[in-house]
Amino acid sequence: MGILWTGCHPRIDVKTDYVQPTSKTGKLCVAECRQANMVCESTREMSLQSCRSQELTRAQAEYRSYLYSLPRDVNKKKIKTFSDFDRKPNCESNLPCFLYYRDCFKSCGGKIEEQSFCVADCHLMNPPRPNGTALGPKTTL
Structure with missing residues (x-):
């Protein structure tokens, strides 16, 4: 950092x-911390991917709805594109995996x-x- x-x-x-830590028990404990951290990071990444996927699905639905609502004789130059509906998703994860690992590491000695x-x-x-x-x-x- x-x-x-x-x-x-x-x-x-x-x-x-x-x-x-120097003890065998401490080293095994740290290995468990690493494994828990990998699970936490995977969960965090899946959460972010799910959020992005939901936002893409929402944008596609809004764009389809918009296209169906257009009159047949609409001016093609004024039609919105998919990118007008595909806003950058505000996907963040509140899982502080780094902090959990740090606390776990210290608790192992x-x-x-x-x-x-x-x-x-x-x-x-x-x-x-x-x-x-x-x-x-x-x-x-």
């Missing part, structure tokens, strides 16, 4: 490291460490720093 500032500001990225870095335009910082400089201490979540 990174933070991007645009314009006349330094660009900051955050590097995240997952430190595996794993550690998550984050470190911020200035990766571009660091000379604009006060005091100026070279690109690639670590900012502050590494934090454990």
Whole structure:
């Protein structure tokens, strides 16, 4: 996960490291977390595909209804096209798989460490720093 500032500001990225638990039980637990995360991501993707499919079906139905409602002698130049009905669907998933995985990973004894870095335009910082400089201490979540 990174933070991007645009314009006349330094660009900051955050590097995240997952430190595996050392015990066999912890490692098996993390494997279960990974599997649960894959199921979560699959469910999330199926939900998004279903939403997109429903929106396409709706657009097709509205377009067909529109075409049937036109008089026979309609001016062909003024007829709407399918794209007029095919709005970009607002399909989003509220499944925070990433957060579930992170919590599961930590509950297994794993550690998550984050470190911020200035990766571009660091000379604009006060005091100026070279690109690639670590900012502050590494934090454990």
